[in-house]
Every structure is written in C-alpha cells, then in structure tokens.
Amino acid sequence: MASSKHGLSQGLLRAGYLLPSSASERTLANARVRFSADGILSIQEDADTSGANPERTLIMSPLANAHDHGRGLRTLDYGALDTAVEAWVPATYALPPVDPYLVAASAFARMVRSGIGSTVHCHLSNDIQSLLREARAVRRAADDVGIRVAFVVPLRDGTRQGYSAATSALAGLRPADADAIRAQLLKPSAPVTEQLALVEQIARECEGPLFQVQYGPVGLEWCSDALIEGIANASRASGRRVHMHFLESRYQREWADAAFARSPVGHLHSLGLLGERLTLAHGTWLRRDECEMLAASARSCPSTRVPTCACVRALRPCRTCTVPA
Template sequence: MTTLIEADHILLGFAKDGAPELVEGGALLIENGVVREIGEIGTLRRSHPGAARIGGRGRVVIPGLVNAHHHVGLTPLQLGSPDHALELWFASRLALRDVPPRLDTLYSAFEMVASGVTTVQHLHSRAPGGPEAVLATAGQVIDAYREIGMRASYSFALRDQNRLVYEADEAFLERLPSDLRPAMAAYFQRFAMPLKEQVEVFHALRRRYARQERIEIQIAPSNLHWLSDAALASAAEMASETGAPLHIHLLETPYQRAYARKRTGGSALDHIHRFGLTGPGVTLGHGVWMTEADIELCAHTGTRICHNCSSNFRLKSGIAPLNRFTAKGIPVALGIDEAGINDDRDMLQEMRLALHVHREPGIDSPYPKPAEILRMATEHGAGTTPFAERIGHLREGAAADLVLLDWDRLTYPYQSPDLALTDILVHRARRDCVMAVMVAGEVIYEDGKFNRLDRPQTLNEIAERMGQPLTAQEVERRTLSAQVLPHVCKFYAGYLDEPFGPPHTSPNASA
C-alpha cells in the first residue's frame, strides 16, 4: 500500500548538533511500512496519484515517541501499593494482585499509543515458575503488543540474588521471626530460576521472535544488587554472542550507591565496566546517584542513559543530573517506568515534566531545551533498542512510525508563531491533539479510537477480572507484605551511615 502523509510541518529528526530538521508544507511517501520519499505535497501528489492521503492543512507530523523504560500495565498504586521509597516499595508490592498478562499489557499500551508512543522498551522484571512458565508469560505480553500494533523491545530481566533486600535471601530469612520464614522462603522459591535457565529463556525468545518487524528481544540484567558476578559475566557473554543491546537499572537510589561501595569498595558503574557492560550498546536506567567519575566513564565509553523523571520523584530516588549528562554528550532517552506523575503512561506529559524539573536557578544556569527533550523521546530512545536507526526519525529508509498532531487544536485559541515549533509542541501538546499514530506504515490509532482493538471492551474485561474476590494466594501475599515490611525497614536503618564523599559528588548538586 502507498500512502502520502501530508502536513504543514514535518519533523524528520535532529541534526548531529541537535537542531531540528523540519520540512514545511511537505509530505512523506510511505510504501511497505517504510518512508520512501520526502517532498513537496503537490509534487508527490502528481507523481503518485493513486496514493491514499492522510493529514493535510493544520497538521504536524513527528517521529513516533519511544518509551524507553517500562514494566507493567495496571500501576502498583491501582493494585494497592502506595509510593514508598524504592527499597520499601519492593516489600509493599508483595501484596499486588495478579493481573492476566494480556490485559495488563494492553492497559498501558492503550495509554502509551494515545500519547504518541509507537515503541516501548518492555523490561519484564519478574515472572514466577520455570522456563516454560516464563516463556508462556512472555508470549502473552509480546502477543498483546502485536495485537494492538505497537513496536516492542522485550526483555526478561536477569536476576539471581537478593530478591527482597540488598543481602542474600538466606541471610534475610534469618533476620525474620521463625513464623514468617516459611512464607517468605516460599515466595523466594517462586522466582528462583537458575541463572543458566534464565539465559536459555533469552535465547529461546530470540529464536521464537526472529525476523519479526515489530518485535525484538534484548538483554536486561536487572541491577547490581540483584546480580552475582556470574550473572554479570553471563549478560556480557549474551551480548557478545548475539549483538543484542542491554538495559540495566543502576544507581537509582542512594541505597544502591551504598550497596555498591559495600560490595565492591567503589562505584557500581566501575564494577560492571570490568565485565564489559558499558558502551553504545548499553543503557543505564536511572543513573540518579552517579558521580562525576561515573559520568565521565559514560561519556568516554558512549554508554547511554534512560531518564525516568516521574519514577524518581514518586519513589524518593532523587533528581538525576540530566544537565551534566547532556553537557558531556551522553545520549539520554526518556522512560515512564512503572507509571508517570499522573499514574498513567502519557509521554507528552513526561516530556514536559523532564523539561521543567531540570531548569536550574540562575540566569546563565544550564537547562534542557524543548528540542533536546523531544530528541530524548525519539532518536535517543530508539538508540536504546535493537530497532536502533530504523526508528526515531522520518528520513528516507526509516520505518514509518509517526504521530500526526492537530496543530490547530494544540495552539487554540492563539499561539505566537515567533517561537520554535519544537518549543510549542513540547510545552503544549496533549493527548487530545494526537489525531493518528502509525507504526510500520499502519495506522493503529485514529481520532481517539484503536483500529485493531475495542478499548472500552478490554477495560470492561479488566474491571470484571479485578472485581473478583481475592484468591487465597493473593490474601496470603497481602498478609506477608504487611508482616515483612517492618523487617525491611529495620534492615535499611543506618544503611546510609557510610559517608558518600565530598559534597560535590552528590547528583543533586546540579539537577
């Protein structure tokens, strides 16, 4: 099928210096899911008279947005876990209800697409059972993305130790009263798949989804505290064997920074660097508590960072030093993580939050420009995935993943034309301005409706499922969560007593 995407303004992408590359009064010729030609509307209409036409006057086209760090559908808050500091939140989340993976995935996929997200980096943190059970769950998640038509990079996170607090499971069990140990041990056992089998799951997924246009599989070693050195070595070996990129949570909280010092005597980033887990194929999720030396190492190795602004606020993690990242030329992507500041997955809102959080005080102080934020949500997000240069821009040869915006609605009742288009877009675009979302040349969302699925029907399914009484297992986990939380609090009491070094190494010294 041949389609012309027509608009008053088309953002093709960004030049090497970060300048937006715009086409005024232009059109994109889409064939077989790829941008084949870019030109003036009239010229392309004449040379392709039989092409279908989408858009027109009053429309703006941008590359599809990339949510570069995502985990779940229904949010932890919806399922009963309030926002705690991250380390306590793990214990609180023991009480979460079970949600069918397909419905859970579609719930957040609807929200993402409606805000212009065409690609998601799905980091599957945990799934109980052995390889067959995990592969079945992964298949349900991936199939849900295929159902709605999104592009997804899926990974099942490697994790082989410290499943609740930052010490061995056996050691933590010894801290608990004897009557709590059996239930906690049983919970640990549900997620105790041997490392070798976790590696086999990765390779099985790559075989199953090889050569699929919209699905890729990558590697997600969870975080330093969740990974033994053997697991770090396995992740590096997997990357070397397959060329798949990696996405690892790192230095999200001050407790994680303290853990790294206790375990390695130095920096978490230095430690994973020794295993070859840095470079352009590696993305660090969060990076809030990085030192200047860590930032220099990222810049020197070309390692990427994914900034999760809402999550950092909600879980008391701190403010990532975004301006220092970008000053060093580090490619930074944008992710919404478990949920955004409004407890949903609205990438347009997330861009605005990141734009405004990092405006440091002072006339000459650094701050991100709107074009930089939009680049984070497109090109740099794409770079964290196996899709890489196929997405995140709309130049000839790129995948036809794009968002069509109603510029008249976005600017109504007035907007001075003196400001840059990217400034206006990042400040003012809302979900009701998204007129159409295209992935691989297919319109999957148009005029508030999903072309492949009935959203109200799916939400009704979720409501019916979650309206059922709690299962016996859910009741047990809820009880266990309430009982174990005080012991988790006790474990972290005094954990940060070790000094962090000179004040200038604090990431909050420069937001």
C-alpha cells in the same frame, strides 16, 4: 486511502509542518506524506495549500519510551502505593494473576494513544517457567496494537529481600514472619546457564522486525558476578543488547559504595559488561567520575520514571560528560 497494485492500502497526510527527525535542522512547511502499509513512500513540501487548512498541524516521528514495565494494571489498583523504591517494589509482588496479553495490550495501547511508537519493555515475571508463555503473549499484544518493542528478559539470581544477605535481613523478624517471606520471596533461582538459554529460546520464538529480545539483569543488587559475567559473554557472542536498572535510589548508592572496592561502573567494566550494547536505566545517583567512564565508551543512560528532581540530578552530570541520555 487507495489500493496499490500490491493490494496494500495507500494514503496521504498533509500538515502545516513536518519534523523529519530529532536531528533535523529545519521543519518542512506544507508537508505531504504518502504512505502504504509497508511504510513511508515519499515526503515533500507542497506549494499548493488548497483544500484542508493544515497550518496548525505538525507531523513528527513517534516518541520512544526508553524504559517501561508494561503495567497495564496500575500498581495503585492493587495497593502498591507510590513510595520509595525499596518499599514499593515488594508491594508490587502482590500483583494478582492476570492475563499477560491483556496487561501488555492495555499498556501498549495507552502508549500509542500518547504518541509513543516504540518502547523498551522490562518484563515483570515471578516465575521463570512462565516466561516463554508470557513473552509470546507480549509479542501478540505488540503486533495487535502496532508498537515496536524491545523485550527485556528479567534475569536475577540474588535475593529480592533487601540489598543484604537474606539471612541478615530476616534475622530481626519473628520466626513465623520470616518463614512466610522465605516461602514467597526467597525461592531458588534457576542456574545462570538455564536463564541465558531461556533468553535465546524466547528470541528464537518471538523476535521479528518489530520485536527485539534483550538481556535484562535487574540490577547489581540482585545479580551475582557470575550472572553479570555470563550475560556479558552471551551478549558479546550473540550481539544481543543488555538493559539494566542502575543506581535508582540513595540506598542503592550506599549499598554499591560498600559492596565494591571500585565504583559500581568500574565493577561492570571489570565483569566485561560495559559496551555499545549496554543501556542503563535511571542512573539517578551516578557520580561525575562514573559519568566520565560511561562517556568514554558512549554508554546510554536514560534517566526515566523518577521524580523530576532526580532526573535533573542524573542528567546534569551525564550531559556535561556527553553521555547519551
């Protein structure tokens, strides 16, 4: 390492091979990469192979994590066992109060050690009043670890208790149990305008070259049409991207088929959300005709953090319809 005239450290990396990008048609042999704190200064192939033996080394761009929740404290640590999403998600609400900086820093550090240089961070929060404070902490953790982050602000205005109306979901429970669930899970949501304004406030205070803020409708099951339409309009006006969970389980597929006369993808289209700024996470139960709708607009469909068999089920129709995945 050396000091440049600007006071920035410089360095040289050597490797037997270098893959310039995922789209590259060839690798570079005996590669030399000069860099500074501002970025890469030069890349070249070097005929001089003297010195360190780099033949078994490879330099490549860091990996990208297309969908993550920044769980620095693993769910198993507080009793949320890995099971069907409908049972697993409510179990995660038992997360004890923890420092949002430590949680994010721990998750980001694990990613960086695994070769990940950027992540879509779908933030988890049960209180809209604390979201701005938590976003500041996540931004600080990202800066300290050195990872590029798309910070997805969670937006919802529907019940978290199942996929039906809260009254029908609670009707079969004992009154004391129903009251306990209402107190913990059925708190009133903030108005749509307040939620959208908070996204912009977080962006004003936290965005930077390596930290981008996105709208995060948590899913069709938990968002009203008014919220989805409001997000679509706000995204169109600001150019801000949208990241949304979509058809993650068989039960969500069955609910969507019963809830919408058109397909759920068609419903998103009718609300104005389909567009170049939208990415859909999971998409495990997409059908071929829905993939064709997405492909027509080049929608992104990252099938992530689901079992291998589910990934295959989602990726196969996406790839045959040329949807980026």
